Amino acid sequence: MPVGTQATVKGVMQRDLAGELDAKIILANTYHLFLRPGHELIRGLGGLHRFMSWPRAILTDSGGFQVFSLSDLRKITDDGVLFRSHLNGDAHLFTPESTVDVQFALGSDIMMPLDECIEYPASHEAAHQAMRRTVAWARSAYHHYQRHIEESASDTALFPIVQGSMYRDLRRECACQLVELNAPGYAVGGVSVGEPRSLSLEMTEATVEFLPRHRPRYVMGVGMPEELPEYVARGVDMMDCVLPSRNARNGYLFTSEGPVVIKQARYRDDASPVDPNCSCYTCVTYSRAYLRHLYQAGEILFSSLATLHNLRYYLDIMRQIRQAIVQGTFRTYLHGVRNRALE
Amino acid sequence: MPVGTQATVKGVMQRDLAGELDAKIILANTYHLFLRPGHELIRGLGGLHRFMSWPRAILTDSGGFQVFSLSDLRKITDDGVLFRSHLNGDAHLFTPESTVDVQFALGSDIMMPLDECIEYPASHEAAHQAMRRTVAWARSAYHHYQRHIEESASDTALFPIVQGSMYRDLRRECACQLVELNAPGYAVGGVSVGEPRSLSLEMTEATVEFLPRHRPRYVMGVGMPEELPEYVARGVDMMDCVLPSRNARNGYLFTSEGPVVIKQARYRDDASPVDPNCSCYTCVTYSRAYLRHLYQAGEILFSSLATLHNLRYYLDIMRQIRQAIVQGTFRTYLHGVRNRALE
Numbered sequence: 001m002p003v004g005t006q007a008t009v010k011g012v013m014q015r016d017l018a019g020e021l022d023a024k025i026i027l028a029n030t031y032h033l034f035l036r037p038g039h040e041l042i043r044g045l046g047g048l049h050r051f052m053s054w055p056r057a058i059l060t061d062s063g064g065f066q067v068f069s070l071s072d073l074r075k076i077t078d079d080g081v082l083f084r085s086h087l088n089g090d091a092h093l094f095t096p097e098s099t100v101d102v103q104f105a106l107g108s109d110i111m112m113p114l115d116e117c118i119e120y121p122a123s124h125e126a127a128h129q130a131m132r133r134t135v136a137w138a139r140s141a142y143h144h145y146q147r148h149i150e151e152s153a154s155d156t157a158l159f160p161i162v163q164g165s166m167y168r169d170l171r172r173e174c175a176c177q178l179v180e181l182n183a184p185g186y187a188v189g190g191v192s193v194g195e196p197r198s199l200s201l202e203m204t205e206a207t208v209e210f211l212p213r214h215r216p217r218y219v220m221g222v223g224m225p226e227e228l229p230e231y232v233a234r235g236v237d238m239m240d241c242v243l244p245s246r247n248a249r250n251g252y253l254f255t256s257e258g259p260v261v262i263k264q265a266r267y268r269d270d271a272s273p274v275d276p277n278c279s280c281y282t283c284v285t286y287s288r289a290y291l292r293h294l295y296q297a298g299e300i301l302f303s304s305l306a307t308l309h310n311l312r313y314y315l316d317i318m319r320q321i322r323q324a325i326v327q328g329t330f331r332t333y334l335h336g337v338r339n340r341a342l343e
Numbered sequence: 344m345p346v347g348t349q350a351t352v353k354g355v356m357q358r359d360l361a362g363e364l365d366a367k368i369i370l371a372n373t374y375h376l377f378l379r380p381g382h383e384l385i386r387g388l389g390g391l392h393r394f395m396s397w398p399r400a401i402l403t404d405s406g407g408f409q410v411f412s413l414s415d416l417r418k419i420t421d422d423g424v425l426f427r428s429h430l431n432g433d434a435h436l437f438t439p440e441s442t443v444d445v446q447f448a449l450g451s452d453i454m455m456p457l458d459e460c461i462e463y464p465a466s467h468e469a470a471h472q473a474m475r476r477t478v479a480w481a482r483s484a485y486h487h488y489q490r491h492i493e494e495s496a497s498d499t500a501l502f503p504i505v506q507g508s509m510y511r512d513l514r515r516e517c518a519c520q521l522v523e524l525n526a527p528g529y530a531v532g533g534v535s536v537g538e539p540r541s542l543s544l545e546m547t548e549a550t551v552e553f554l555p556r557h558r559p560r561y562v563m564g565v566g567m568p569e570e571l572p573e574y575v576a577r578g579v580d581m582m583d584c585v586l587p588s589r590n591a592r593n594g595y596l597f598t599s600e601g602p603v604v605i606k607q608a609r610y611r612d613d614a615s616p617v618d619p620n621c622s623c624y625t626c627v628t629y630s631r632a633y634l635r636h637l638y639q640a641g642e643i644l645f646s647s648l649a650t651l652h653n654l655r656y657y658l659d660i661m662r663q664i665r666q667a668i669v670q671g672t673f674r675t676y677l678h679g680v681r682n683r684a685l686e
Binding site: 006007008010011012013014015036037041044045046051052053268269271281285286287289290292293294296297299300301303304305 | 351384630
């Protein structure tokens with residue numbers, strides 16, 4: 001899922017998200033939209049889909065992760081989290097119920113409950129406490145959500161989030177308790193928070209085995225291109241990550257031949273496309289030399305063209321994976337990716 | 344002509360320049376491209392059209408205006424202008440011949456000779472001296488250009504630039520001397536340098552009457568939307584201006600109902616398009632409320648969408664003017680514009 005934090009995938013027109021990239025779903029951030037322009041304003045304008053002119057699916061996070069990473073003076077209690085806006089310092093309280101309400105105002109297709117995403121490394125005791133709070137909050141959020149969808153006949157989904165840091169026992173306990181909610185899908189949170197990448201995969205594996213096979217499983221905030229099939233191999237259906245879009249803006253382009261760091265002098269007069277195996281607008285139209293010039297000159301067109309390519313690269317990988325699964329060749333595909341990574 | 348200073352119309356993909364905007368010609372800046380990425384690099388990559396993937400026409404200025412406005416430590420002699428790069432302080436010399444050579448390297452369709460664009464206000468004596476130098480440089484540049492196109496069978500054009508500050512006698516003298524070159528087109532320079540707008544029009548009128556009726560006449564660096572038909576009424580065929588694109592990035596949108604300054608609180612929950620009479624992608628897709636949100640959030644998508652709209656607004660005006668001329672209704676059109684300006 002491309003990340004559209006502030007109701008925009010940075011630098012990409014919605015026309016290209018749907019056309020050029022054919023993204024089926026994007027992610028938006030509850031914390032950011034709650035603060036600016038405000039969920040009530042978006043509700044008044046017909047919801048987030050209409051506000052940002054994006055008719056396809058939108059997943060919104062709960063805002064919890066951003067509260068922990070961006071805001072000041074936060075205070076966590078069993079009731080929720082008190083924090084100050086990183087924009088203007090205003091105090092706000094997020095509770096399990098209020099973040100569900102915000103996401104209903106946005107009109108998300110998939111909403112996430114407030115959770116406590118603990119930093120890495122964390123002691124077993126701290127991780128246990130955060131996990132227990134996450135479960136309690138998920139229950140409150142889920143019951144609040146259920147009452148709302150029964151009243152409104154909405155078909156919005158809510159995916160509880162499994163936490164537990166890097167402890168297998170906590171991951172299992174959290175997953176098993178959340179599965180009792182019989183939710184339409186589940187998320188694996190608390191990975192990609194600074195731990196080694198192998199550990200992210202290990203914890204995902206230790207979590208996914210306790211989640212229902214017939215419901216979508218979403219790992220939050222991963223990963224590098226070569227990791228995508230690894231997550232899929234472990235039973236993961238959905239992922240989101242800022243890497244393709246953020247790296248694009250920083251001049252780091254993913255290609256089938258390895259990364260292209262566009263500021264390097266070797267691309268100065270390179271007339272070839274970013275990725276000769278890519279058929280995105282950027283690759284069929286522009287040379288590395290031109291993109292390097294735009295980057296060096298600080299031109300915003302660079303960000304747009306680079307983001308378009310990197311997102312296409314990620315989404316093309318997911319399309320290849322889906323095709324391999326349908327054709328029954330996923331194992332071969334995965335081994336091919338692993339062998340290339342070893343080269 | 345949309346302005347594409349550094350081989351990019353800021354924030355606009357070439358696809359949209361040709362499709363959505365249907366621009367037939369854009370302007371690029373010799374000074375900027377000479378410094379970065381360098382004209383020899385662009386020549387080596389097949390010229391500016393190929394470098395920036397823009398198959399339609401390109402007009403390049405001589406770089407003179409930028410030398411006078413951007414660079415440090417410039418020294419003007421009859422031979423040319425010595426200056427230091429605003430990027431890294433390197434010393435460079437522009438001569439009438441060298442700027443023609445740079446523009447041949449770029450592969451411009453219309454090139455401009457080095458001129459001395461004097462500040463406003465200027466004494467008659469200073470303006471006279473700059474005008475005489477401009478004529479001498481134009482002759483040197485034109486002869487150099489003629490030798491080159493005879494040798495290379497190129498069909499590039501060079502438009503001499505009429506200077507003379509705000510003095511009618513100097514404008515006439517300059518125009519008459521340049522007309523002797525029998526060039527394929529002529530430009531009016533030295534307007535839009537800080538003088539009142541009525542004076543820009545007056546000086547244009549005082550210049551254009553001495554320029555051949557059957558050759559394109561180009562006024563450099565104008566103007567506001569309501570001024571475009573005024574210039575056309577005075578016999579002007581071509582204009583360039585950074586106003587639509589620069590104002591767009593600053594949140595100032597031109598519309599058929601007057602300017603929309605998007606940061607204003609009145610647009611906070613305004614579900615209407617920027618301009619209800621515009622059929623650009625921005626107007627048919629997004630609300631003022633969404634655009635305001637993007638602007639307030641500092642999102643680069645705002646620059647792209649706003650620039651697309653403002654350029655479309657300008658180019659639509661020029662299309663309306665052309666249509667009115669063809670239909671023989673231009674006087675009526677002009678009076679309509681003047682009456683609306685008085686409302």
